Amino acid sequence: MGPTLDFLTLLPYVSELLKGFTTTVILTVVTTLTGLSLAVAVAYLRVNAQPWVRWGLGGYVEVTRNTPFIVQLFFIFFGLPGLGIKIDAITAAFIAMTLNLAAYSAEILRAGISATAKGQLEAGRALGMTTLQSYRHVVLVPAFARVYPALISQSIIVMLGSAVVSQISVFDLTYAANFIQSRNFRSFEVYLLITLVYLLLAFGMRRSFMLVGKRVFAYQQGEQR
Amino acid sequence: MTLVYVDNVHKAFGDLKVLKGINLSVAQGEVVAIIGRSGSGKSTLLRCLNQLEKHDSGQITIADKQLDAASMSPKELSENVGMVFQSFNLFPHKTVGENVCLAPLVVRGEEKAEVEKVAREVLEKVGLSDKYGAYPAQLSGGQQQRVAIARALAMRPKVMLCDEVTSALDPELVGEVLRVLEALAAEGMTLILVTHEMSFARDVADRVVFMHQGRIHEEGAPSELFSNPQTPELKQFISAVL
Numbered sequence: 125m126g127p128t129l130d131f132l133t134l135l136p137y138v139s140e141l142l143k144g145f146t147t148t149v150i151l152t153v154v155t156t157l158t159g160l161s162l163a164v165a166v167a168y169l170r171v172n173a174q175p176w177v178r179w180g181l182g183g184y185v186e187v188t189r190n191t192p193f194i195v196q197l198f199f200i201f202f203g204l205p206g207l208g209i210k211i212d213a214i215t216a217a218f219i220a221m222t223l224n225l226a227a228y229s230a231e232i233l234r235a236g237i238s239a240t241a242k243g244q245l246e247a248g249r250a251l252g253m254t255t256l257q258s259y260r261h262v263v264l265v266p267a268f269a270r271v272y273p274a275l276i277s278q279s280i281i282v283m284l285g286s287a288v289v290s291q292i293s294v295f296d297l298t299y300a301a302n303f304i305q306s307r308n309f310r311s312f313e314v315y316l317l318i319t320l321v322y323l324l325l326a327f328g329m330r331r332s333f334m335l336v337g338k339r340v341f342a343y344q345q346g347e348q349r
Numbered sequence: 350m351t352l353v354y355v356d357n358v359h360k361a362f363g364d365l366k367v368l369k370g371i372n373l374s375v376a377q378g379e380v381v382a383i384i385g386r387s388g389s390g391k392s393t394l395l396r397c398l399n400q401l402e403k404h405d406s407g408q409i410t411i412a413d414k415q416l417d418a419a420s421m422s423p424k425e426l427s428e429n430v431g432m433v434f435q436s437f438n439l440f441p442h443k444t445v446g447e448n449v450c451l452a453p454l455v456v457r458g459e460e461k462a463e464v465e466k467v468a469r470e471v472l473e474k475v476g477l478s479d480k481y482g483a484y485p486a487q488l489s490g491g492q493q494q495r496v497a498i499a500r501a502l503a504m505r506p507k508v509m510l511c512d513e514v515t516s517a518l519d520p521e522l523v524g525e526v527l528r529v530l531e532a533l534a535a536e537g538m539t540l541i542l543v544t545h546e547m548s549f550a551r552d553v554a555d556r557v558v559f560m561h562q563g564r565i566h567e568e569g570a571p572s573e574l575f576s577n578p579q580t581p582e583l584k585q586f587i588s589a590v591l
């Protein structure tokens with residue numbers, strides 16, 4: 125007879141689980157906001173900045189999109205100290221996740237921006253708006269609306285990918301699970317539990333995004349008549 | 350008093366010479382209709398007047414100020430020249446009120462309360478005060494175009510440019526937009542409009558300008574121009590459109 129499931133064995137570790145859960149949630153909420161904000165700036169500058177800035181940002185986007193996230197994380201945490209830049213694990217996690225989400229989202233946003241009707245930009249110019257003002261007031265919201273589903277998915281991918289920050293000993297949900305199973309040897313129970321938690325986090329994120337979208341993109345409801 | 354003065358303006362797109370020396374002067378309060386065949390350069394001329402296209406040579410002055418990046422900022426230009434487009438170009442994510450308020454707020458930096466008051470006034474003028482909170486997608490084409498007119502008016506321009514503003518509308522919606530333009534003309538607004546509505550040009554314009562192959566081929570009071578065209582090109586154009 126195989127071993128039986130016993131979730132009560134996790135009871136002594138509730139505080140670790142809570143700590144890990146909180147870290148994962150905070151990491152996700154913060155980096156979703158910083159990552160998407162940075163993406164807006166990158167997408168704007170990749171079209172409008174000086175050539176050398178565009179070129180540099182293009183390099184950043186391509187490197188990020190074509191290397192493993194865990195290598196990026198290791199580079200920031202273990203590699204940068206070689207240049208005399210020392211950062212603690214949680215900061216490295218914030219930076220790596222922000223840069224990763226921003227690179228992918230900037231590409232997604234670029235598609236949304238370039239689909240903006242030329243006429244609306246001209247209307248903005250005819251009204252005396254600068255390029256930056258046009259982006260902010262004319263282009264940004266419709267561009268977000270156009271690519272919103274892709275941005276939701278990308279943000280969720282980064283949340284799920286955050287599990288690897290446990291590798292630089294950030295006490296996130298996965299770190300908590302590793303920690304617990306090394307103590308009570310109940311890997312099945314603990315990994316089943318955090319699998320469910322990640323699943324719920326992903327659902328919760330999608331729902332929150334949808335709620336925000338429904339408010340911000342309310343104007344689209346008129347179009348669907 | 351001359352408000353808009355165009356002196357020997359040329360414009361080419363690559364090898365294609367679109368404007369070949371345009372001379373035009375428009376007085377304060379005058380309504381000028383520009384007619385002509387497709388491709389004759391009507392839109393390009395209008396777009397040079399608010400620098401959506403930069404002219405290659407020649408001079409344009411508005412209210413005695415040269416119209417180029419060095420002597421007139423985009424903000425100043427937008428306070429002199431308003432434009433209404435064929436395809437409305439409203440901002441879809443902003444309500445009617447927000448569309449009208451946006452430029453006075455961000456370009457002129459005016460007080461919000463003051464801007465909203467002006468917005469209600471101009472929307473009243475185009476007969477849409479009840480649509481302040483509606484989104485463009487909830488309006489008919491004619492209503493959208495009237496919002497676009499109100500949006501341009503909110504910057505209090507000295508001259509309004511209208512490029513075929515009724516061409517994208519269903520026939521039954523054309524009248525409501527033309528009536529708004531007519532009322533503006535009656536109030537003394539200076540209007541330069543490209544139009545295919547010959548009866549409107551005849552009834553409302555003080556002067557009609559016929560463009561042909563990048564030049565002003567013939568111009569004059571509508572009564573004379575339509576009843577007694579001098580050039581074969583204009584004769585042919587008139588017989589084709591009437």
Ligand SMILES: Nc1ncnc2c1ncn2[C@@H]1O[C@H](COP(=O)(O)OP(=O)(O)OP(=O)(O)O)[C@@H](O)[C@H]1O
Binds near residue numbers: 365385386387389393
């Ligand atoms: N941005 C551009 N680049 C290249 N060619 C252009 C551009 N804009 C206009 N043209 C060309 O210049 C010519 C004149 O165009 P314009 O739009 O001024 O004509 P129009 O008199 O307004 O015609 P329509 O009645 O069809 O609107 C056309 O041959 C057009 O294809």
Ligand SMILES: [Mg+2]
Binds near residue numbers: 391392393512
């Ligand atoms: Mg045209």
